[in-house]
Amino acid sequence: MPPPPGMDPSQLESFTELLFHTPRGITGHIMLFSFFIIAVTATPIVRRRAFEVFYFCHHLFIVILVAMLIHVKLATEYFPYLGAFIIIYAVDRIYRVVRAYSSQARIHKAVPHNDGVVEVRFTAQMIQPLPGQFVRICCPSVDPLQWHPFTLTTVPGKNNTASIHFRTVGGFTREFARKLGCSSYANTVGDDADAPQFSASLDSRCSLRNDNAGQTARSLRIFVDGPYGAPTQHLFNYSVGVMIAGGIGITPFLSAMKYHLTKSIAGESTQLRRLYLIWSVRDLGALEWLGDLWEMLRVQEQQGRFADVYTVVVYYTNTKDGSNLPVKVVEDSPWGTHALDLESLSATEGPVKVPDNLPSCVQVYLYRPDYCKALRHIASQNSKTRIGVIGCGVKAMNRSVRLQLQAISGSIARDHSVHYEFRAEHF
Ligand SMILES: Cc1cc2nc3c(=O)[nH]c(=O)nc-3n(C[C@H](O)[C@H](O)[C@H](O)COP(=O)(O)OP(=O)(O)OC[C@H]3O[C@@H](n4cnc5c(N)ncnc54)[C@H](O)[C@@H]3O)c2cc1C
Numbered sequence: 001m002p003p004p005p006g007m008d009p010s011q012l013e014s015f016t017e018l019l020f021h022t023p024r025g026i027t028g029h030i031m032l033f034s035f036f037i038i039a040v041t042a043t044p045i046v047r048r049r050a051f052e053v054f055y056f057c058h059h060l061f062i063v064i065l066v067a068m069l070i071h072v073k074l075a076t077e078y079f080p081y082l083g084a085f086i087i088i089y090a091v092d093r094i095y096r097v098v099r100a101y102s103s104q105a106r107i108h109k110a111v112p113h114n115d116g117v118v119e120v121r122f123t124a125q126m127i128q129p130l131p132g133q134f135v136r137i138c139c140p141s142v143d144p145l146q147w148h149p150f151t152l153t154t155v156p157g158k159n160n161t162a163s164i165h166f167r168t169v170g171g172f173t174r175e176f177a178r179k180l181g182c183s184s185y186a187n188t189v190g191d192d193a194d195a196p197q198f199s200a201s202l203d204s205r206c207s208l209r210n211d212n213a214g215q216t217a218r219s220l221r222i223f224v225d226g227p228y229g230a231p232t233q234h235l236f237n238y239s240v241g242v243m244i245a246g247g248i249g250i251t252p253f254l255s256a257m258k259y260h261l262t263k264s265i266a267g268e269s270t271q272l273r274r275l276y277l278i279w280s281v282r283d284l285g286a287l288e289w290l291g292d293l294w295e296m297l298r299v300q301e302q303q304g305r306f307a308d309v310y311t312v313v314v315y316y317t318n319t320k321d322g323s324n325l326p327v328k329v330v331e332d333s334p335w336g337t338h339a340l341d342l343e344s345l346s347a348t349e350g351p352v353k354v355p356d357n358l359p360s361c362v363q364v365y366l367y368r369p370d371y372c373k374a375l376r377h378i379a380s381q382n383s384k385t386r387i388g389v390i391g392c393g394v395k396a397m398n399r400s401v402r403l404q405l406q407a408i409s410g411s412i413a414r415d416h417s418v419h420y421e422f423r424a425e426h427f
Contacts, residue, residue, distance in 0.1 A: 027067040034060040034067070052146075100138070100147070100225035108161070110180040110217040114285030116168040117248065118177050119153070120217075123160045124224040131155050131259035132232025132252035132390075136225040137164070142175045147225060149427075151251040155259050162224075165289055167248040180217040231390050231423035232256050236272050238388035238421075242378055244371070244401055245279045246393025247286070252425065253277055253392065254290055257310070261296050264306060273309070276378055278369055280315040280393070287314065287362075288355050297359035312362045315369045316340065325352060327366060334377030336365030371404045379418040391424045398424035 019025040040046065041057040065082070072078060105124035112118050126135070129152055136147040154163040168174050232252035235241040243253040257277065263270055281287070287294075300306050313335045326344035329337060342364060346356055354364070378387065389405065391398040405420050412418050 023070050024073070027071040030067040031064050031071070034064045096225070100136070100223055103224050105222050105224045107180075107217050107220055107222065110182055112177075112182040113165070113289045115283045117165055117286075117289055118168065118180060118182050119163055119165045119289070120180065121154070121161060121163045122222065122224070124156070124162060125160060126156070126162075126224065126227060129155050129162075129227030130229075130233040130236075131256040132230050132235065133227040134230055134252075135162075135164070135227055138223040138225070139172075139176050139179060140221055140223070141179055142172060146172055148172050149228070151230065151255065152227065153251050153254040153258075155255050157262070165248070165251050165254070179220050182217075231425045232392070234423060235388050235390055236260075236270055238386055239271055240274045240276075240378070240382045240385050240387045241272050242276045242278065242375070242387060242389040242420075244389065244391045244393070244397070245277070246397045247281060249392035249394075249397075249425075249427065250279055250286075250289070251392075252390070253279075254293060258293055258296065261293075261300070261306070261310075264309070265296075265300065274382065275310050277310070277312045278315070278371075278374060279312070280317050280369060280397070282316075282318050284314075284316055284352055284354050284364070287358065291355065294355060294357060294359055294362070297361060298357055301359050301361070307361070310361045312359075313369070313374070314362065314364045316364060316366055317368055319367065324350070325366070333365075334373055335363060336367065336369065338366035340364040340366060371401050372408050375405065375420065376408060376412065379412045379416045379420075383416040383418060385417075386419045386421060389420050389422045391422065393426065395426050398426060 019029075037057050038060055041054045047054045065086070069078075069082070103124060103126065105122040107120060107122045109121040110118060111121075124135075129135070132151065133155075134149045134151045136149050138144065138147045150164040150166050152162050153165045154161065156162040166173055166176070168177050230252060232243070232255075235243070235256055241256075243256065245253055257275065260270060260272060260275060297306075297310065315336070326341040326348070327338045328341055330339050331337070333339065340354075342354055342358060342362075345352065345354055375389070389401070391401045402422055402424065405422050409420060412420065
């Protein structure tokens with residue numbers, strides 16, 4: 001090995017000795033190697049494909065700490081700083097583990113929806129969550145060591161009943177669906193899912209009251225850890241909120257809308273006075289995931305309430321189906337040019353279905369949304385306001401919204417005195 005620049009060759013032996021045969025050299029290498037493994041396994045490609053590898057490799061920080069102590073020759077002057085850090089970390093970890101494994105929840109119902117999505121309703125004792133927050137769920141009969149994050153789609157009220165909607169994408173979610181008795185989803189995988197289409201009403205599906213599937217799910221033990229903060233909770237600090245979702249990214253907004261509507265019905269005011277939901281779906285069956293929200297909105301609409309509070313625009317992006325659907329071409333709509341005629345669609349028998357009882361605040365358009373146009377329109381309707389925009393979907397969608405907002409923010413501020421603030425969440 002050549003000597004490093006500036007080193008006398010005669011010192012080489014002592015240099016290699018120092019690097020490879022002394023505690024300081026060896027621990028230095030251990031730390032370097034551990035940092036390297038942590039960095040490599042934290043890359044998106046590894047995290048997405050092998051989450052456990054990423055998760056457990058991150059614990060190499062313990063090896064790094066021990067190696068660091070030896071590296072500094074157990075220098076006692078560092079101990080108070082390190083000790084304080086280790087104690088805080090250990091107390092937090094132990095508290096979280098004890099809290100999590102003592103937080104048993106009782107499942108009431110599991111509802112298989114379209115497109116490989118399962119809804120689980122349960123009761124659990126937890127600190128009152130804010131809409132949009134998430135919990136970590138462990139199902140010991142699937143794996144006692146795995147904790148998976150899912151957004152609460154119903155924020156528990158007085159009766160402590162909460163819900164989550166999860167999409168079957170991999171090992172845990174598939175096995176969890178099977179254990180819940182929704183075994184038709186056990187083999188579905190992500191976007192290629194060929195899940196059965198359910199057209200019966202919500203309560204007759206996988207009801208846990210009287211069928212075997214129900215028994216299976218009700219007797220299933222789950223632990224619920226949380227709640228944990230998420231961007232959607234900040235929506236309630238604005239007077240106007242825009243929620244931009246893609247696919248299963250609707251979950252935080254489902255709880256936000258239900259929470260806002262429940263508060264409004266109870267006459268409790270929140271700062272948020274207007275909500276827009278822009279949701280892109282590849283399967284219109286996804287509309288059925290929000291069955292209880294549509295029902296709540298419809299009841300209020302029949303009483304003539306909150307007509308100008310909620311605007312829901314759904315974009316059906318599956319262009320393969322587009323040409324066979326009843327579509328009205330609209331020139332002057334701020335939301336899109338190809339509006340789906342929902343009444344005709346419900347009346348005709350075809351593979352593409354929408355729930356029958358959609359409230360009238362829901363409009364469906366074909367193709368991808370033009371975020372610039374939509375956000376300009378929202379600004380023109382709400383001049384002189386600070387508007388909160390939350391995106392929840394794939395990274396590319398969030399990036400596109402962020403870039404389009406940046407492009408129009410100057411002109412919107414000038415023309416309407418509107419200031420948009422954007423936050424993104426992706427699963
Ligand atoms: C804050 C947050 C909220 C979420 N809310 C929802 C929701 O409401 N509905 C929903 O369907 N999905 C949600 N997800 C995604 C959900 O956690 C994953 O789909 C699920 O963990 C996949 O596990 P799997 O073993 O079935 O799939 P895998 O094929 O193992 O993983 C699929 C994806 O999930 C990630 N993942 C796997 N295990 C974990 C874990 N323990 N913690 C974090 N990410 C993991 C992987 O990196 C990968 O990107 C949320 C994720 C986060 C971070």
